[in-house]
Amino acid sequence: MDLIKNLEWRYAVKKYSDESISEDKIDRIVEAINLTASSCGIQPYRLFVITNPELRQRLGEGSFNAQIHASSHLLLFAGFNEINTDYITNYIEMMELKRNLEKGGLKILEDTLIDYFSPQTPEQNAIWSDKQAYIGLGTALIAAAELRVDATPMEGFDSKLFDEVLGLSEKGLHASVIMSVGYRDADNDYLALTKKVRLPIDEFSTRIS
Structure with missing residues (x-):
């Protein structure tokens, strides 16, 4: 299966090249995220595609993840603060x-x-929205791999900084998780040539008949 081969190929890239992803491929990744599952089907998060270099440099301040600014595009999954x-x-x-x-x-x-x-608190709504955003993140990783676009999912960022700089609170949103996309710099990424390591299927999964 091409899907399995593409998932074997992907890894969380640490070092990106300067090559940009075509907008056509970005559009396809965004469409895949829009088509993904969400509980009750109500999509309680929004997606931001960020390319502005100065803005991304600002958003990456204090983070150990240089991929926030050193990649082709940055995707932000922003959960709802309230489901009203x-x-x-x-x-x-x-x-x-x-x-x-x-x-x-x-x-x-x-x-x-x-x-x-209605009876849930804003905190409960926000946590539920975050869980839905992670479903979108999973789809984004698979969609990128299918297009042979590299990606790095990240939690190591200042969510309050993202909220402030992007004015998310005023939009009823908060930063849930981010993902950089681009093309790997295989010569300078220490993970590029390392073998992918996962548990054996029979240890990872259990079938119950």
Whole structure:
């Protein structure tokens, strides 16, 4: 399978070359993220694609991850601070429209979601949104590998700095996780030629019949 070969090929790149990724490939990665799964299907996070060199240098301050600024593009997954009734209602209306349903055709789903999220605290909403953002991150890593684009998922960044510099709080968002994309500098990346190490399948997985 090409998928397995591409996943064997990928690793978390430490050193990127100066080569830029085409916007066509970036668009395909973004589309894959948009198509990925999310609980209840309501996509409680937003994606930012950042290329501005000065901005990325600022966002990388204090981080040990030089890939924040030293790569082709930086992807930021920003979770919602709150899952409110207005968002749920608007999303359900869009679902009804896209599926050619009458208004109110998904009323039961709408009420169920409102009943579930309304009692939760903003902290609980934020944690749930972060978990959904990580599903998007996983899809992004696979999509990049399929395009033979290198990627590095990262938690080692100042999330408060990202929130402040990008004005995320005013947008009802917070920085959840980031991923750099580009092309590996194989001559200067110490991991480029090392063997990928994973547990044997029968140790990693258990089948229950």
